[in-house]
Amino acid sequence: MRTIDDTLLEELQADLEGTCKSLTQLIEEYDLDIGEDALEDRLLDGSSPVERCGRCEWWFRSTDLEFDEAGGVSLCSSCEEDE
Numbered sequence: 001m002r003t004i005d006d007t008l009l010e011e012l013q014a015d016l017e018g019t020c021k022s023l024t025q026l027i028e029e030y031d032l033d034i035g036e037d038a039l040e041d042r043l044l045d046g047s048s049p050v051e052r053c054g055r056c057e058w059w060f061r062s063t064d065l066e067f068d069e070a071g072g073v074s075l076c077s078s079c080e081e082d083e
Contacts, residue, residue, distance in 0.1 A: 001033035013050045016059040055079040
C-alpha cells in the first residue's frame with residue numbers, strides 16, 4: 001500500500017484530469033492506502049488541484065469549474081451551458 005506524497009499527488013491529479021475515472025479505480029490502480037473521501041479531499045491540494053464536475057462527473061482542474069449555488073455543486077463549462 002502506498003501513501004500519497006507530493007510527487008504522487010501530482011501524478012494522480014494529472015492521471016485524473018480529463019477522465020471520468022472513479023476514486024475506487026484510482027485507489028486500486030495505484031494501490032493506495034486511503035479512503036475515497038480522504039482521497040477526494042487530498043486531490044484539492046497542491047499546485048494542480050482537480051475535482052469532479054457535479055453533473056457529468058468528469059475530472060477538471062478546480063479553477064476550470066464554476067460553483068452553481070442553486071445546485072450546490074461545481075460544474076464544468078459544458079454542463080454550465082446546459083443550465
